Amino acid sequence: MLAACSSKPPRPETPSLPSPPPATTAPTWPPLPPVADWPGDTAPLPAPILRGRSQWIPVRWNELPGVGQDALHEAWNAWMRSCERPGQTWGQLCAEVRRLSIASLEEQRAWMIARLQPYRIQPLPGQSASEGLLTSYYEPMFEAQRQPSAAFPIPLYQPPATLGQRKPWFTRQEMETLPQAQAELAGREIAWLADPVDALVLQIQGSGRLRLTEADGSQKLVRLAYAGTNDQPYKSVGRWLLDQGAIRDATWPGIKAWTVQNPGRVRDMLWANPRMVFFREEPLPPFDAGFGPRGAQGVALTPGRSIAVDPQSIPYGTPVWLASQGPVTTLARLVLAQDTGSAIVGAVRADYFAGWGPEAGDFAGRLKQPLKMWALWPR
The missing domain is CATH 2.40.40.10 (RlpA-like domain)
Structure with missing residues (x-):
């Protein structure tokens, strides 16, 4: 025990997903014991409840x-x-x-x-x-940087100060094109991602984990928790691509494959969903990483x-x-x-x-x- 205390703690690892039961198309439930083998379950049943x-x-x-x-x-x-x-x-x-x-x-x-x-x-x-x-x-997990770069150009925002003063707030497209919206978002960036589709996945799921590289090169694991939206309606980008006849596979792998083949149309796809989700950063200590x-x-x-x-x-x-x-x-x-x-x-x-x-x-x-x-x- 003393020897262990002298070593540096390992870098926290992402816990793996518990293995689900084996998939099957025609499962059968194991046989169950009769009521008599369940002590305490012999009293008259109560009345139904409307809730x-x-x-x-x-x-x-x-x-x-x-x-x-x-x-x-x-x-x-x-x-x-x-x-x-x-x-x-x-x-x-x-x-x-x-x-x-x-x-x-x-x-x-x-x-x-x-x-x-x-x-x-x-x-x-x-x-x-x-x-x-x-x-x-699920909770997505992505690499991210604290500062923007050519490889990490996609911002993730905390709520702007004027979010509650305007309902609905600016759309996703307006946030990228209107000077007023951009001015109100300035300085509200939490981190920067490499892929706009990854940012969209994070926004749709409502939270996520980032392996964040700080300005000094150090890394840490953080959580981005849901902190609000711009109150715009959610529109499925998968539905938009299907309606455009652009894809037949509306899963995320299919959507990402389409973005790689059509980089010039990615912005149009993203703008089809006017909703934007804002986040707050939370620490993710090793003892809490399993939740x-x-x-x-x-x-x-x-x-x-x-x-x-x-x-x-x-x-x-x-x-x-x-x-x-x-x-x-x-x-x-x-x-x-x-x-x-x-x-x-x-x-x-x-x-x-x-x-x-x-x-x-x-x-x-x-x-x-x-x-x-x-x-x-x-x-």
Whole structure:
């Protein structure tokens, strides 16, 4: 131990994305034990709950696909994060959640069955019972410089001082062409990227990590967190390219390939989306590098265990059993509702936080498949 203390700490590495379960097109859930083998789950079921845009139908624990096979300790880290801002409903249970962080899988499972009631989440009565949808998002990671250069000419901005005085603020095109907008952005640059498409990805995801080279040549890892927008509508550049007949593959690799082949039209593509996102810089110490940015609940997101939901259907901090089967992956696990997004609307709708870096970006870009969800609510 003393010898270890004499060495310099290693440069923090980017944690890898937890490996998702093997992909399969026709998965089958493992057999589940009967109700009698689940102590504490024999009481009469409570009444359904109407909540915002959803209705919650009470079910038995053994109706949850794969419920006996999840590594609950992985979800417990995300759960303890939620307990940093638990709200009125979960405040009383959080002391028990913390004590169980070092408990066995059997103890954690027995506590959940005794203390929580599963509810299948459905659309409100009378609404279309369409299939749920699971998508994914991630935290991009790029090389950046503190000062502009020929190789790093694309700025990322903190909010301008006049942002709240003008709604909507200048469009993306106006920010690049109008002297007034440029004057109000002067000095608000946080960092500079090499590729305008990378900047757009960062703005669409709402946060990201930068391996930032300072003016003196030193490097550090920082996070850019969402700090506001210009209040202009979001328009998909992929949709614009498809409408132009420019591409058939509207994934980010396809879009970037098109920009390489058509450098003279990149600005037109970017201007098709008038929305601009502004950021604030946050330190990213090694002990916090294993968590994502703060979600709408106000707590750090956990890769593979945090989801964005419609808060009018599922309150922040709610543990959710998520099940999804599709061509990209099979998921059956405990997750926490800790974030939201403008496109996350509806009862059975979730955005799965995949982590950060290229591997997470590839996974997030491909995930779009059916979804079922169960809220786990205090008895």
